[in-house]
Amino acid sequence: MDRIAKVLQTHELSHQELVEFLRSDRYDEALFHAADQTRERYVGNDVHLKGLLEFSNICTRTCHYCGLRVENRFIKRYKLSSEEILSFARKAIDYGYKTIVLQSGESHSYSMEAMCDIIASIRALGATVTLSLGEKSEAEYQAYKEAGANRYLLRIETTDKALYQSLHPQMSFENRLKCLRILKELGYETGSGSLVGLPGQSITSLANDLLFFKQSDFDMIGIGPFIPSENTPLAQVKGGEFTMALKMTALVRLLLPKINIPATTAMETLDPNGRAIALKSGANVVMPVITEGEYRALYRLYPGKICIDDTPKHCRLCISGKIIAIGRGIADTNGDSERFIVRQKEQRNFYDANA
Numbered sequence: 539m540d541r542i543a544k545v546l547q548t549h550e551l552s553h554q555e556l557v558e559f560l561r562s563d564r565y566d567e568a569l570f571h572a573a574d575q576t577r578e579r580y581v582g583n584d585v586h587l588k589g590l591l592e593f594s595n596i597c598t599r600t601c602h603y604c605g606l607r608v609e610n611r612f613i614k615r616y617k618l619s620s621e622e623i624l625s626f627a628r629k630a631i632d633y634g635y636k637t638i639v640l641q642s643g644e645s646h647s648y649s650m651e652a653m654c655d656i657i658a659s660i661r662a663l664g665a666t667v668t669l670s671l672g673e674k675s676e677a678e679y680q681a682y683k684e685a686g687a688n689r690y691l692l693r694i695e696t697t698d699k700a701l702y703q704s705l706h707p708q709m710s711f712e713n714r715l716k717c718l719r720i721l722k723e724l725g726y727e728t729g730s731g732s733l734v735g736l737p738g739q740s741i742t743s744l745a746n747d748l749l750f751f752k753q754s755d756f757d758m759i760g761i762g763p764f765i766p767s768e769n770t771p772l773a774q775v776k777g778g779e780f781t782m783a784l785k786m787t788a789l790v791r792l793l794l795p796k797i798n799i800p801a802t803t804a805m806e807t808l809d810p811n812g813r814a815i816a817l818k819s820g821a822n823v824v825m826p827v828i829t830e831g832e833y834r835a836l837y838r839l840y841p842g843k844i845c846i847d848d849t850p851k852h853c854r855l856c857i858s859g860k861i862i863a864i865g866r867g868i869a870d871t872n873g874d875s876e877r878f879i880v881r882q883k884e885q886r887n888f889y890d891a892n893a
């Protein structure tokens with residue numbers, strides 16, 4: 539198909555073309571194959587494993603889709619101590635993780651100083667630190683960067699402003715954009731992404747999400763299907779479809795060939811082989827959970843979360859087996875995106891030329 543041949547060369551697609559890919563299932567196989575080829579060509583065969591540490595499920599937000607929303611009184615809340623966080627991180631590093639992703643609900647239950655200490659301590663263990671803490675002030679983002687944080691994940695969730703506002707009471711779409719801009723300006727390797735299959739989300743708006751990712755030149759994009767969560771306002775609505783999330787993943791790879799794309803846990807919740815399928819359709823990262831014990835089940839964004847009864851060690855072995863079974867390797871580099879590496883080189887050249 540001409541359009542596939544063209545995007546393999548140019549890595550550009552118009553809004554109209556994106557809508558056609560998303561609307562029809564005619565090109566799906568060709569699309570997945572093209573994304574897989576592009577992944578191999580630009581970021582290689584190795585998969586980056588990053589350890590996801592869900593250190594607190596306390597959240598002050600009321601996002602309509604999320605099981606951690608403050609109004610959900612049916613989950614037990616927890617907050618790990620700095621010692622517990624460091625102990626989980628240390629074990630994960632021993633199992634071979636080179637990146638620790640610190641994720642939590644949005645709250646002020648850790649002071650800025652405490653967070654900075656945690657970041658610096660994990661960096662001192664030799665790991666790269668990714669943060670996923672939601673919207674913070676510029677001063678906090680800056681302090682975390684200065685403490686040694688390398689990367690930040692903040693999904694836009696949807697670029698449909700009206701839909702965004704209806705799903706996120708008391709939050710603002712403009713502030714979300716502002717946070718992403720600040721993170722980039724501060725020099726974080728910045729990731730974003732969206733939920734697929736939200737109620738009221740159109741194909742046109744999904745195409746807009748893709749163009750937004752391209753235009754923003756992010757380093758990482760995570761795409762996950764929306765999974766209705768009990769005790770939330772959206773408990774009874776229809777969830778997102780696996781194939782649509784997979785198509786979005788493949789299109790991200792075609793538009794942004796050098797970035798990191800995780801095969802998300804939500805994909806595996808909808809299909810027992812979901813992460814391997816995503817890895818064969820453009821993805822090159824997996825983020826297994828490294829939180830231990832009951833916390834794994836309590837960090838419940840949506841139902842059906844995988845591996846809640848497993849240990850981090852088991853998860854690492856299990857996903858490594860799946861990766862090797864599809865003919866791929868496990869990366870032993872620190873997991874920076876190729877896009878980020880190129881951008882850093884460009885910046886160095888710029889400074890050298892202007893010195």
Ligand code: 5AD
Nearest residue numbers: 603604693763764765767804839840
């Ligand atoms: N289904 C799928 N993903 C969800 N997230 C939150 N709630 C859900 C849900 N019900 C995702 C959001 C958030 C990430 C940490 O988890 O996209 O950015």
